[in-house]
Amino acid sequence: MTDAPRPFAHRLLPYEGADGLLAGAVPFLRAGLADGDRVLAVTSLATRVLLGDELDTGAVEFLDPAEWYAHPARTLAAALADADVAAQRGGRLRLLTEPTWTRRSAAEVREWQRTEAIVNAAFHRTGAAIMCPYPVRSTPAGVIADARRTHPETVRGDRVVANPGYVEPHVYNAACDRDPLPPPPASAETLRIARPDLYWIRAYVADWARQTARLPEEPLQRLLVAITEIMTNAQAHGAPPITLRMWTAPDAFVCEVADGGRWPERSWYGFVPPPPGVPGRLGLWAVRLLCSRVDIRTGEGGTTVRLAVDTPGVRADAL
């Protein structure tokens, strides 16, 4: 017999001091251990020690926040895969994630805020239980306010209350992309593509990336797979003209594909990996795994997909 799907929960725990953290997190973890959930905790060492004093954490898997918060798409995809597996086995994934908001660029903070919103759409099918403790004192007020838009519920003492300001994930996601992308540099290598022959496009990109940008092979190969996927999409669903641009930015190689088509409303733009078993499952979300960043803008003026792979240590002397 399989149990009915468990209700998905994604709760914000704004707290002040260790007592506030433990008051919310301990009952959350304890309930998971009692239910036989798979329990993961992404916390600082300090929080781990505090939790260890309060409950038997032998069955809790602690993960390193530095690793967890390295790449939004990869982290979301990995956690979602775990949640799918747990759900298939009739169980549940329970996740305590303590985001680290300091020392992050504005763009990084925005991507993690977006991820908080996407989580609601992505994990719903799995019935996962997720709690995000935010330290009120050390977190910018704007970030806390935003967390109330990306979490359906807030934990307050021993009560759970709905967030009146919660924003539907599609709407939140669209708001993240309201600003246009910065224009490509004038020096960008530009290629107008009349008939997309993927073989020659790859040869062209690889030549330019190797010789002009000195992009190492490993990121280059990931980028070639990513570009091929985007060009294949543009060929199948987009509209001419298709333009390919490449340039080097500090510590990154950037490649964008622009076409005259417009994507359908309420797309997830590859932010939500499909469940296992879906035919042709690898797609845009896998492109997000391969690249360091993927930015998409679509509208009246056409669609632009901008792919970047980080190249730490490679001199961007080709501009």
Next chain:
Amino acid sequence: MHWASGNGSAAYAEPTRTHRDGQGMGTWYDTRYVDDVRPGDHAWLPYSGAEERDHVVAPFVAGALATNEKIVYVTDAPAARLPGMSAFDPAAFAATGQLRVLTRAESCLDAAGGFDPDRLGRTIDREVARGFEAGFRAVRFTTDFTWLLAAGADLTGLLGCEDRLAHAVSPSTVAMAVCQIDRRRCPPDRLVELGATHEVRVEGNPLFDDGTLRIARSFAPRGLRIEGELDRARHAVFAEHLGRLLAGRRGVHLDCGGLGFLDLGGLNLLVRHALALPRGEALILDDLPANVENVIDMVGWNRLPGLVPGRARGARDGGATAWA
């Protein structure tokens, strides 16, 4: 020099495809598809089983009969059972002299029943001359020399014979030869010596080859070899051949050693076919180049149900030349 190539007749004016050489084996020879073997070629076929042997020998035999060329096959097996004969009536072709199936006793053994390389040389010279006089466009010769190894004979006799064959065939504008050898019965160092006496290695015709992607059967282990780049432009043809391989239960290995690029759609295609396999079976990706493997690692093998990494890169010769 015995590898000096003879001039091809007009029918072979098209340049042959010489797509790989044997330098990796520590020797020198061109590798040619069986349909591209031409007069002057003294070729060898190291095979790993009857299926692989027939995959090459059948088109060699059938190709002769279908194109006004004579075929000389030295074997003790009956003509009707030879590879490539299924669509032909041996008696009809034997009557015209286009098909000559000679027993070892009548072509290459001495009075005491021992192997006589000189006699084989004379047999070939005679058959080539007769074929030429009879107006055949070319004369193809083939035999399996594995029995010499099985008989425990010293390889020296065979090497001398190959040298004699090379002298008979290479300068010729009419003759071509394919020497079959079961590599499982031959020690690797002797195999290299044997290979060095030929200037061409013959392999089966590819299932598909358009210059960008090449798909061919592989036999040790059984499956397909994919070389070049696979993207949406060639998904359909690849799916067709992979589907046929799996439906015919002809192996689940993909030799990816020459795969330069594989797109996400290609991975989806592999997963789709792998999931249709009987429970517990997987598609095995052998010899993955680093650039393809890195991408798969980052996508995650766990997201590719039914696909497993196989033999590691570089193990190719160690595995294929294993002998008993």
